Amino acid sequence: MNQAAPAPKENMGNPVPRIDARLKVTGQAGYPADLATANVAYGVLATSTIAKGSISALRLERARAVPGVLDIVSVGDMDEVDKPEFGNTGASSIAPLHDKTIFHDGQIIALVVAETFEAAAEAAMLIRADYAQETPSASFDSRGTRIEPAAGKSPMYKENLKAGDFDAAYAAAAVKIDQKYSTPTQHHNPIELFSTTAWWQGDQLTVHEPSQNVTGWKTELARQLKIDPANVRIVSPYIGGAFGSKGPMTARTAIVAVAARRVGRPVRCVVSRLQAYDTQTYRAETRHRIRIGANRDGRITAFGHEGWEVTSRLDPYVVGGTSATSRMYNYGSVLTRVSLVHADRNTPGYMRSPPETPYVYALENAMDEMAVELGMDPVEFRRINEPEKEPIGGKPFSSRSLIKCYDQAAEAFGWSKREAAVGSMRDGDWLVGMGCATAIYPTAAAPCAARVRLTDDGHVRVQSGSHEIGTGVRTVAGQMAAERLGVDIDKVSVEMGDSTLPPAPVSGGSISTASVCSAVLKACDAIREKLFAAAVGEGGPLAGSGKAKLEMEKEAVVTDSGKSARLSDVFNAMQIGALEEYAEFAPKGSSPEALKKLYAGQAEFHGGDQDEDSVKYAYGAELVEVRINSYTREIRVPRIVGAFAAGRIMNTRTARSQLMGGMIWGIGQALHEATEIDQRHARYVNRDLQDYLVPVNADIKQLEVILVPEVDHAVNPAGVKGLGELGNVGTAAAVASAVYHATGRRIRDLPIRIEDLI
Ligand code: MOS
Missing domain, CATH: 3.30.365.10 (Aldehyde oxidase/xanthine dehydrogenase, molybdopterin binding domain)
Incomplete structure (x- = not known):
């Protein structure tokens, strides 16, 4: 290649x-669980062996007797905190350890904390649960699923889009197809395993966890723990594969935080790959019916796309990719309909192009079939x-x-x-x-803040609480600053992945480059304005060039007539050594509360x-x-x-x-x-x-x-x-x-x- x-x-x-x-x-970009943490204790999850029913008894004695076991957080131990929520920040409203109900196979039933990983793992295996078991519904064709229209039931899917009179146009079409397609369940397998490391210093909670949304998680975790978000810090500098799996916060984070408070020291829980299948989100299976009607000349007159998606019992997770498929071609008339199928499964979640991957798969297959029908x-x-x-x-x-x-x-x-x-x-x-x-x-893009500092020796520091999930967003944010401030990329450092930095939106929906670069651009332009004013102002190195068009190049302010002043001379004229600007970007159409929501971890998407x-x-x-x-x-x-x-x-x-x-x-x-x-x-x-x-x-x-x-x-x-x-x-x-x-x-x-x- x-x-x-x-x-x-x-x-x-x-x-x-x-x-x-x-x-x-070189292995120096440590994932959150790799970061050195003094005096850490190890947490291992115990999970349910049934998919539906309730826990009638949890027997922890043998686990507690394992040498080195410090504590076991189990059902009933989360009563003091609020339940997780389903939405853009929370992965699911299924609240393990809050109640005895089991909603899916592999649901968390306890977290064992021990001096060593081995002791915690051994103890977790010795936990026994007695269940009142019911027959679960696994997927589409299982008995006992609940089917409902997505529109009106899910905040993620507002309405079934339509245009013109599909039924009439389809009935009248000279050439038509009517086919069914399906896509399977797919699970995230990032190389970096899922993990949470949490510790308390007085009221201050620090969490190291791979995250695509440090600001959102800070707020959501504080809500669950009923503490001030200002006392929560989420740190996630490098991530080994995310693709949506580290977007919404799962129930584990609060459980580990509670365990750390109980044992009075840091607790690190690395989820095994096997357990991640149930305790993290995944791409649920989908089904589709597509109808296309066309004239003999190949012009489409009718497009119908119906989708069915599996979700958990409690949460109306839906991707509803008809918003993209219904706008793809010149259809004439459109009918769409999306249905939810609630089964006894963990709640699905985002996985790279969540709506488009399955729905466009169905559409494009149907387009190919239609081309064959038309001989085109x-x-x-x-x-x-x-x-x-x-x-x-x-x-x-x-x-x-x-x-x-x-x-x-x-x-x-x-x-x-x-x-x-x-x-x-x-x-x-x-x-x-x-x-x-x-x-x-x-x-799309979302509100985003960034801080940029330029020093008189041409070094630039960019800070934004976005996330390097492997896309190169650090690099492109640095490039944007290097270009606007006229310095070499080698002189730019970029800090991300920490909720103490200026807030950025979730790194999902392919919005990061647009949102972060727009904020960095704005901060850089504010720096430029100050430098330009000082350069051409009284006593400045370009005094008298007030009407010139100015640019920054090669660590200098340059005029369109070829005059130039070194950055250090401009800074000297200002009698300062560094300029720092904090900028907030809000996309066109943002609501008056858009920036406030950004700080609260609820960035609005626009576009x-x-x-x-x-x-x-x-x-x-x-x-x-x-x-x-x-x-x-x-x-x-x-x-x-x-x-x-x-x-x-x-x-x-x-x-x-x-x-x-x-x-x-x-x-x-x-x-x-x-x-x-x-x-x-x-x-x-x-x-x-x-x-x-x-x-x-x-x-x-x-x-x-x-x-x-x-x-x-x-x-x-x-x-x-x-x-x-x-x-x-x-x-x-x-x-x-x-x-x-x-x-x-x-x-x-x-x-x-x-x-x-x-
Ligand atoms: Mo992506 S699935 O929007 O993290």
């Missing part, structure tokens, strides 16, 4: 290597259904470069060499197929389909080649090309890396990834990295990322569209499309397996 970062084109920043790259590869090239079919305005509200797109993406991807891929007839391309024993799909992700003026999305086109062995049916993906347009690209290296990672994950979704559920016990079966299949290097041969230039001033001051989640949308559908092209077999349920093609 060619590893070179793409050369920047128009509106793209340099491929600066991550400023924390050396720390990462699938790229051409997208082209002729390219909308002028989005179909639901009739708003313009802030920018939309989808067709450019298809054009550039098709050229690089050699799409013109694709022979249309199914099964017609072959290379020896291998059946060859080529497929395509569209990627889409909403472009996507929510704005008055336009809808804002980033797009991409993904083309793949599959090869299927004609004897063994082994499926290979030797080639994948993705072209993406996402406004200003801050750094072509980190952008490419994000998009590439997304596509690789997409191949995993297409061919490998699924959590199997034991239907009788509502229990996850393949809960470790040995049985949970993900792609490895040998699975991905040639992968190309094309960055398509795009300028969009409407999205945010930085002009950035997030792309952290864009890459893995559409990939699985493109693979399914290629598998059909190679074999004539349409696989509508992920993952696509050898046995599906026999």
